[in-house]
Amino acid sequence: MLNRIAIAASAVMMTAPLAMSGPIDSACVRSDRARGNAPLCGCIQQVADQTLSRSDQRRAAAFFRDPNQAQAVRMSKRDADNAFWARYKRFAGRAEALCR
Numbered sequence: 001m002l003n004r005i006a007i008a009a010s011a012v013m014m015t016a017p018l019a020m021s022g023p024i025d026s027a028c029v030r031s032d033r034a035r036g037n038a039p040l041c042g043c044i045q046q047v048a049d050q051t052l053s054r055s056d057q058r059r060a061a062a063f064f065r066d067p068n069q070a071q072a073v074r075m076s077k078r079d080a081d082n083a084f085w086a087r088y089k090r091f092a093g094r095a096e097a098l099c100r
Helices: 001-018 023-030 038-051 054-065 067-075 079-098
Strands: none
Touching: 023 038, 023 054, 023 079, 038 067, 038 079, 054 067, 067 079
């Protein structure tokens, strides 16, 4: 299991410079938390490209600007918001595991 994670992380890191800037990458680089850490933001974008639609990426990118939006979506009772939140959680968990 650990070997698979290491291989996946290596693959993401090696291909991260090849990734084109996307909505997550752009929002990440501009955020206070990332402090312009381009390799980290590129890795997160790479995971987003693998796990989220472009529409979901734009919606998730807004969370960097306004974290309260994430809380509103998480607490929403709408089926569409719940489905998005499930996809977002999978993305976030994978990004956390691969992009440390």
